[in-house]
Amino acid sequence: MQTAESLFFTVDSYLAWEELQEEKHEYVNGEVFAMGGARGEHVLVSLNMASALKQHLRRTPCQTYMSDMKLRVAQMDAFFYPDVMVSCAKEDHQAEQFLSSPGLIVEVLSDSTEAYDRGAKFSAYRHLSSLKEYVLVDIKMRSVECFRRTAESEWLMHVYTDEQVCEFLSLGVSIEMAVIFEDIVDSQQ
Numbered sequence: 001m002q003t004a005e006s007l008f009f010t011v012d013s014y015l016a017w018e019e020l021q022e023e024k025h026e027y028v029n030g031e032v033f034a035m036g037g038a039r040g041e042h043v044l045v046s047l048n049m050a051s052a053l054k055q056h057l058r059r060t061p062c063q064t065y066m067s068d069m070k071l072r073v074a075q076m077d078a079f080f081y082p083d084v085m086v087s088c089a090k091e092d093h094q095a096e097q098f099l100s101s102p103g104l105i106v107e108v109l110s111d112s113t114e115a116y117d118r119g120a121k122f123s124a125y126r127h128l129s130s131l132k133e134y135v136l137v138d139i140k141m142r143s144v145e146c147f148r149r150t151a152e153s154e155w156l157m158h159v160y161t162d163e164q165v166c167e168f169l170s171l172g173v174s175i176e177m178a179v180i181f182e183d184i185v186d187s188q189q
Helices: 011-019 040-056 114-118 120-125
Strands: 025-028 031-034 063-066 070-073 078-080 084-087 104-108 133-138 143-149 155-161 165-168 173-176
Touching: 011 025, 011 031, 011 078, 040 063, 040 084, 040 104, 040 133, 040 173, 078 120, 114 120, 133 165, 143 165, 155 165
Parallel strands: 104 133
Antiparallel strands: 025 031, 025 078, 063 084, 070 078, 084 104, 133 143, 143 155, 165 173
């Protein structure tokens, strides 16, 4: 991540400034970081996940959001743009600028963001009391890691590969790996 500006932003000034930008920027403790554009496979996998979740959640109080919707982690004084989020919270459904109570967050890993998504970003997300599952999708390894919060607030990792079916227990949703990786060409062929 690269700092977009060497200026300090308040939350309000960031939100006003971000509305005028052509590119997206994440915000952490007053600093603003430019986000690079995603590659084709990243976009396809994000869309596959969002579409599958949306389809399974029809006629429920839950809504699926894609990467243009910001997420606020107030406890960390931060705003992020997750690849996919699902929220069942009424206050999020009425939000115009950002969500604050997702139950599930999906990040599609890339070489440039993997360490950040696994480390600092996951650390920030864990401050969201609403978050039940954090999902990392690895295109190169064709795997999905689902971190689930237990009743004791511990995080347990469940790894899905090959022809398995991913279980998102907090939503009662199951998605086949073939659906998640649909239209992705196997680079090992």
